[in-house]
Amino acid sequence: MYEEIIKLSLSGCAVKDYGNLKFEDLPDDEPFGSTKRPRAVGLANKQVADAVQRVKNDGHTCVMLGGDHSLAIGSIHGHAACRPELKVVWVDAHADINTPLTSPTGNIHGQPMSYLIHELCAKIPHMPSFSWIKPCIAAKDIVYIGLRDVDPEEHYILKHLGIKTFSMTEVDSLGIAKVMEQTCDYISSKIKNPIHLSYDIDALDPSVAPATGTPVIGGLTYREGIYITEYLCQTGLLSAIDLVEVNPKQAKREEEVHWTANAAVDLVLGCFGRVREG
Numbered sequence: 001m002y003e004e005i006i007k008l009s010l011s012g013c014a015v016k017d018y019g020n021l022k023f024e025d026l027p028d029d030e031p032f033g034s035t036k037r038p039r040a041v042g043l044a045n046k047q048v049a050d051a052v053q054r055v056k057n058d059g060h061t062c063v064m065l066g067g068d069h070s071l072a073i074g075s076i077h078g079h080a081a082c083r084p085e086l087k088v089v090w091v092d093a094h095a096d097i098n099t100p101l102t103s104p105t106g107n108i109h110g111q112p113m114s115y116l117i118h119e120l121c122a123k124i125p126h127m128p129s130f131s132w133i134k135p136c137i138a139a140k141d142i143v144y145i146g147l148r149d150v151d152p153e154e155h156y157i158l159k160h161l162g163i164k165t166f167s168m169t170e171v172d173s174l175g176i177a178k179v180m181e182q183t184c185d186y187i188s189s190k191i192k193n194p195i196h197l198s199y200d201i202d203a204l205d206p207s208v209a210p211a212t213g214t215p216v217i218g219g220l221t222y223r224e225g226i227y228i229t230e231y232l233c234q235t236g237l238l239s240a241i242d243l244v245e246v247n248p249k250q251a252k253r254e255e256e257v258h259w260t261a262n263a264a265v266d267l268v269l270g271c272f273g274r275v276r277e278g
């Protein structure tokens, strides 16, 4: 991903690399109920939250390159500590809003939003290394784009909380330009709040970004994926970006790693002003 940093520098952005976070391996990190690796994920996210807070306190737009989407717990938590009025645009095939009690897999990458939303607080059990996390966003502060693999319990939560969603059905029926227009009308209706864009590479179709852990067919085209970043960039409100779930180990062959990484690089460049007209 250093290519991203270099390309951003070349495109005239002042880039400060805050370096890689080192997460210690916790060999006896027993599951909490069905939730896997709670201590490793909880401790890693505390480091992410502190790092994002440092970046925001320095006045930068923060880019968190993952890694698992569970890292959005720390990224949004740290960002909200500086900008509590932030709005979240979650671009993903999945809603990642299972609670530890609804998750069908116990994987925390399918749960990050549930730890952050005020309205779900009572549904979250106390887990080891998660006590530092305080809910920091409301259901009304969230917009999803790209959904196409939502578990039944997640669907109930989305509907019950009235969370704004643009699934791939709406992307097809409205077109991505209308989706972005309506997204920004919804999150910036009254005042221009800072935007936290949490971009899961699996929002893109697997033909574009195959090297990822939970690919789902029928995803965003490369052009739709890029349009999202170009549109949000021109609002001038992008305050933090997560680019997650790029996983070279999931590629069947080398070229799939390049397709996926190149798409990720282009998405980040789109967030910082690279436009396709030149």
Ligand SMILES: N[C@](CCCC[B-](O)(O)O)(CCN1CCCCC1)C(=O)O
Residues within 6 Å of the ligand: 068, 069, 070, 092, 093, 094, 095, 096, 098, 103, 104, 105, 106, 107, 109, 110, 111, 149, 151, 200, 202, 213, 214, 245
């Ligand atoms: N919703 C899933 C997938 C989460 C993907 C995380 B992401 O978005 O960061 O990549 C479970 C998906 N579902 C489980 C049953 C069989 C079909 C897939 C989960 O594990 O919670």
Ligand SMILES: [Mn+2]
Residues within 6 Å of the ligand: 067, 068, 069, 109, 213, 245
């Ligand atoms: Mn994952």
Ligand SMILES: [Mn+2]
Residues within 6 Å of the ligand: 069, 092, 094, 096, 109, 200, 245
């Ligand atoms: Mn995700």
Ligand SMILES: [Mn+2]
Residues within 6 Å of the ligand: 092, 093, 094, 200, 202, 203, 214, 245
């Ligand atoms: Mn996903």
